[in-house]
Amino acid sequence: MSNIFQDEQLKPAVRSGLTKINFSTPTPVQERVIPVLLAGQNTVVQAVTGSGKTHSFLIPVLNELDEGLEYPQAILTAPSRELSEQLYQVARQLRDATGLNISIAHFAGGSDRDRQLKKLANHKPQVVIATPGRLHDFVEKKLLPLDEVKSFVIDEADMTLDMGFLSDIDFIAQRMPRSTTFAAFSATIPVKLSNFLRKYMSKPEQIVIDNPAVISPTIKNDLIDVGAKKRKRVLYQLLTMGQPYLALVFANTKQTVDELTRFLQDEGLRVAKIHGGITERERKRTLREVKADQYQYVVATDLAARGLDIDGVSLVVNYELPRDLEFVVHRIGRTGRNGMSGHAVTLIREDEMKSIAGLEKMGIHFDFVEIKNEELVPRKHYRSRRDRSATVHDVDTKVKGYVKKVKNKRKPGYKKKIKQVIQRDRAQKRKLEQRHQLRKAMRQRKARHDSQA
Structure with a gap:
């Protein structure tokens, strides 16, 4: 089977961009979804987080855009501000790698509405990434034209249903051109969601991706509960006790990356940092220096590190869990490449165990360990007692x-x-709590809508 990343249906700029961000082999979901969306078919995709689903729709969406038409041509929704922000950043990274002259805008509830309106009045983006409520608001007030929209993607569709946003999606979908390609991506497809999607998709392509073993068997994947200890001190212990060939430490924000870099440098370690706040020139120079073995440690954000091509990473540390758990898979995958052994360690506190349970459902296995006498030793987590x-x-x-x-x-x-x-x-x-949360979300959404009306 030919590699879809090098298929001639993709523009040369898109193929070149995928090479730049080190996308060489498509995941199963990308292999199956990209050709279907390039053919303009409506699609319902059931795939777990970490399967590579985000790029499976971003690649065909960007490929089909008309750079000369300065009108919204693709609408992508995610049910929360955090998820939509992550999607926006990944879309921008792919756009920048391709060099395509495409405008991407992010509209989310909880952010400055007036500032977003001002941007929208001055310039109509070609790609809109938004939360359902804010998108409903702008469409209802006729601030966002939909008559040129080619693609409408509902990401995390089951969460969109759970949070009570299907009515907003319904309002928007009704106003799309008949030629619009609809696609929904979801970890599960409840009956209510399936019935809703059938309203807009006649005989869609149904793609179900089985939950794969998402972490290479060559990687030892450990979990440390830092408890009452300072997370920075635990990180320092971890980085210095085994003297890794090259350690890659992931944090969620530029500020945290800066703080960790200063802390580790003050402790006498050779540390480089990579995040969106440094210039492209500085980023390239840092990468050259890392490859020349001038640094033993690199602290980075997810999106800045997404396209990094660094050999010899022997240790990956998740200093904190990302908001989008899919990034854990990408982080851990930086080590244990090409059949080499690798080691990944995730630092958590007890209140983050729900996220770990979610990762385990995705097929990621963790071993509980603790640091004793400058070594990692197995431990039984007190949660089991x-x-x-x-x-x-x-x-x-x-x-x-x-x-x-x-x-x-x-x-x-x-x-x-x-x-x-x-x-x-x-x-x-559990039933009462779920009912309470749904009602609370609906009341909050109604209150926001009334205040904006």
């Missing part, structure tokens, strides 16, 4: 009373009955 005791202690008063009563009577099968009561109680609480 707490989980065992939760069957009795983490229940409300009513259930505790039932547990005590049944235990005292010592009836046959009392342990099974206790377990059933607890499970029913927890299920009811």
